[in-house]
Amino acid sequence: xxxFVTIGRHSPESCAAHNETSRKIxxxxxxxxxxxxxxxxxxxxxxxxxHPEHLTIQVLxxxxxxxxxALTMEPENMxxxxxxxxxxxxxxxxxxxxxxxxxVQGQ
Numbered sequence: 001x002x003x004f005v006t007i008g009r010h011s012p013e014s015c016a017a018h019n020e021t022s023r024k025i026x027x028x029x030x031x032x033x034x035x036x037x038x039x040x041x042x043x044x045x046x047x048x049x050x051h052p053e054h055l056t057i058q059v060l061x062x063x064x065x066x067x068x069x070a071l072t073m074e075p076e077n078m079x080x081x082x083x084x085x086x087x088x089x090x091x092x093x094x095x096x097x098x099x100x101x102x103x104v105q106g107q
Contacts, residue, residue, distance in 0.1 A: 001043075001061040003091040004068055008056040014083035015054055025079045032076050040071045056084070065090070 013019065016026040037044050037060065045059040062068045068088055071077060080086075 001063060002065070003045075003093065004060045004062055005089045005091050006056075006058045006060065007087040007089070008058075008080070008084040010054050010084045012054060017051070019083070022083050025076075025082070029076045029080050036074045036076060037071055039074075040067045042067055042071050059091075 010022070014022050016022040034044055040062070042060050042062040045061060047056065047058040049056050060068070062071075072081075072086070072088070
């Protein structure tokens, strides 16, 4: 399974804490998020919000980038993208980095 980090950003004006439309979208998404992820074989490892920066971070495990794309295209996620920008990053565990470094060092 690949590890992905998503970074969502929004403006203060569109923040769910202050915007009724965004709040409704966020509540619906939170109610269905894990179910939608499981539909695509994706596991939500964790999610964090940094409120003063209007930033949300999630860590997910997925079988492929295609699974992440399919999850992103779900209507509830597309609704979230109406007021958030989303970066999806492929991440590597530090354990895997160390394995790679040992291989490179041995060359």
